Each structure stands twice: as structure tokens, then as C-alpha cells.
Amino acid sequence: MDIAFGDRINVITGDNGLGKSFLLEVAWWALTRTWASSAALPNKGEERNATLGYRIAGRGGDIRDDVAYNPRRQAWIHGPGRPPIPGFIVYARVDGSFAVMDPARNDPPQESDDDLFTFRRRPTAFFFEPNDVWSGLKIDGVDLCNGLIADWRVWQLENSPEFRALTQALLVLSPDPSERLEPGEPRRIDLLDSRDIPTLRMPYGDVPVTHASAGVRRILALAYLLVWAWHEHREASELLGEAPSDRVTLLIDEVEAHLHPRWQRVILPAVLDALVGLGAPPDSQLICVTHSPLVLASLESHWKEGHDRLFTLDLRSGNGSAPQPELRQIPWRTRGDVNSWLTSEIFDLGQARSREAEEVIDRARKIMRRPGQDPAAITELVQELARYLPETDPLLARLDALASGTADPS
Numbered sequence: 001m002d003i004a005f006g007d008r009i010n011v012i013t014g015d016n017g018l019g020k021s022f023l024l025e026v027a028w029w030a031l032t033r034t035w036a037s038s039a040a041l042p043n044k045g046e047e048r049n050a051t052l053g054y055r056i057a058g059r060g061g062d063i064r065d066d067v068a069y070n071p072r073r074q075a076w077i078h079g080p081g082r083p084p085i086p087g088f089i090v091y092a093r094v095d096g097s098f099a100v101m102d103p104a105r106n107d108p109p110q111e112s113d114d115d116l117f118t119f120r121r122r123p124t125a126f127f128f129e130p131n132d133v134w135s136g137l138k139i140d141g142v143d144l145c146n147g148l149i150a151d152w153r154v155w156q157l158e159n160s161p162e163f164r165a166l167t168q169a170l171l172v173l174s175p176d177p178s179e180r181l182e183p184g185e186p187r188r189i190d191l192l193d194s195r196d197i198p199t200l201r202m203p204y205g206d207v208p209v210t211h212a213s214a215g216v217r218r219i220l221a222l223a224y225l226l227v228w229a230w231h232e233h234r235e236a237s238e239l240l241g242e243a244p245s246d247r248v249t250l251l252i253d254e255v256e257a258h259l260h261p262r263w264q265r266v267i268l269p270a271v272l273d274a275l276v277g278l279g280a281p282p283d284s285q286l287i288c289v290t291h292s293p294l295v296l297a298s299l300e301s302h303w304k305e306g307h308d309r310l311f312t313l314d315l316r317s318g319n320g321s322a323p324q325p326e327l328r329q330i331p332w333r334t335r336g337d338v339n340s341w342l343t344s345e346i347f348d349l350g351q352a353r354s355r356e357a358e359e360v361i362d363r364a365r366k367i368m369r370r371p372g373q374d375p376a377a378i379t380e381l382v383q384e385l386a387r388y389l390p391e392t393d394p395l396l397a398r399l400d401a402l403a404s405g406t407a408d409p410s
Contacts, residue, residue, distance in 0.1 A: 255292075
């Protein structure tokens, strides 16, 4: 399987279980030499022939590697030496965890490098479990991140640039102008918790962020991680006397998870705007997975041919072999509405309706193509269709005419 990403927006679609998240995991691995969770494993019996190859294009030249699987070591073996890190990378996983590769603060793993022992070893990457995002991340007793609750409270108290960046990111990522994500006043909510918890200002009052809905919490976590990671990267770059990274890659799995349709139709353009608002390079790359036709419809006015790419995974079989996932790049075409996306080759639905309605409509259309049907059977079908179609639907009127014998023979 081969995939060649575009340099801006990349969207991967397809049925469950075919490998969309796997492609994100491998993309993260190619960029960082680490696995965000369990490593990919070859099929049994194919360990000695399994390879993962990649090419990363950059202003300083291309990075290429073909990595073989070593069955004895149960690992993918890179060549020796410290590899270049291709920019600043954030991976938002569907379970609420995150992975961050900061070229100023992280050191990817390598097979051999003697000078590693001359300075304090840096983490290969920062891996956040869902609770770490909210309550902080420690490695070997060192506080690497204070977490959303503590940082938000301090940033707000100081009215720091980070708080202003967070406020702006939340505004950009809001689902609607009438439903803005706006910080309220922190407050104590638990007798046994000494923390003041940040709140969101809602029409019905301030709501603690820990009590927000799943969709809101996912966007809060994404906004916070982007603000925190980019701020820390700039601070570390200044300490090193280096310029911040000129390349940002953002990976998002199931970008629509927990989000209302009103939110789904704005989320990806909003993410791009949020990155620009943080001061990230304007040519940031986004690689995301989605099951939502609304997410695709939201990109119709933002799509750039030559820079953006759409992929789908399907289960294909041929020559009597077992079905295998097949990855295809789909030419972009503006479809105008969500129903057209649902019935396209991306989602493969025959009708933008329930499966039962689709089956009944298919039967009705076959009857209409075969004259001389029993009027009683047609009347029964009309009654069944009435459960799924509005009474003004022309298909019902046509079948009524067939049952009564008044239909136009043409």
C-alpha cells in the first residue's frame, strides 16, 4: 500500500476496520521514529519480508528510509545516527490522548549515538493520556506540562499572551457565532479539590470545563494542546538561539468525534484558522480521518487543487483471493450538499435514507419498471412506503396512479 500526501489538507475516509487510523499511526512513526501506541506488526509468516518505507520532503532536502522488520528484536530497525526531525508535529487521537514532537525539546530514538550520554537525555516525544492533558504530564519526576486546568487558571490570572491565544483559538473553533466558547471566571467546585476550575461562559451560566460535554471537552483539549505545545516550542527555540520550526504537521483521528452536525461543518477550516492564529507557518499540513460527509462538504470552498488530497479505503477482492483493503486517491469534486456526498463513491450509500427505506424504494422502482403488477400489491407497497416518505413525494403519487390504473403508460 502506498500513499502520497498533499502538502496542505489530506482527508482519509473509508469503512471501519480497514486501516484509516493505522495510516495515521504509520505517518506519526515515519515523522518521529516513535509509535504513539502499539507498534505495527507484520502478518504471521511475513515478518522477514515486511518493510515500511517513507519519504519526507522539506526545504532542506528529502528524508528517505526503507525500514525492515527484525523478527528477533520484534522491532522496525532504522539505520544508525540521529535523524533530522521534520518540523513540529501534533497527533490528536480519537480516545482523547495526544502525542507531540517538538524539534526543540525532543530527541527521536536512534540505533547508536555516543554523544547521547554527554547531556541530559530528552524525551523521544511527549505522550499525553487523556487525563494528562487536563491534570499535567510528568516524566521522571519532571513537570513537563501543568495541564489544562492549572495552565488555564494561571494564564487567565496573569492575562498572559497564552491566555489571549487560547481565548482566540476557542473563538475560532466555536461551532457557531451564536454559540461561542468563551472563558468564564474560574471557581471552586469540590469540597476536597483545592483547585479553582476554569469555566466556559454559557447563556445559562458559567459551566466548569470538567463538566462540559464530550464534544466541548475534545475541542478544549485540542485548543489547549496546540497553544501549550506551540508556546513551549517557541520558548525552547529561544533558549537554543534557534528560529521556531517552519513546518507544522497536525494529525487528527476522527475529527468529527462527539461533534454536532453544526460543528462538523466548520471544524476543519476552523482548525486551519486556529493554527494561523497561533503564529504557526501558513503552509501547515493537516492529515485527518473522518466518517462525516459534513466534514467533506465543509471543505468545498477551501479545497486547493494541487495541494489537497482525498483518499478512501475500500475492501476489494480479485482473482479468487481474500478481500484486502485498497487505498485510492479520489479526484475532488464539489458535490453541493451532504446527500450527494453520502451517495458518492466515498460513502457508497444507495440512498441518503435509512436502509429499510432504501430497500422499499428499490422494490417500488422495480415494480414501476414492470407494468401489469397486481394493484393490491402496489397499494400494500404504497402503505409501506408511507412510513418512510412524505405524502407529497412524487414516487407515492406515481404508485397510486399505477394501482388505480390512471398512470401514463409512458
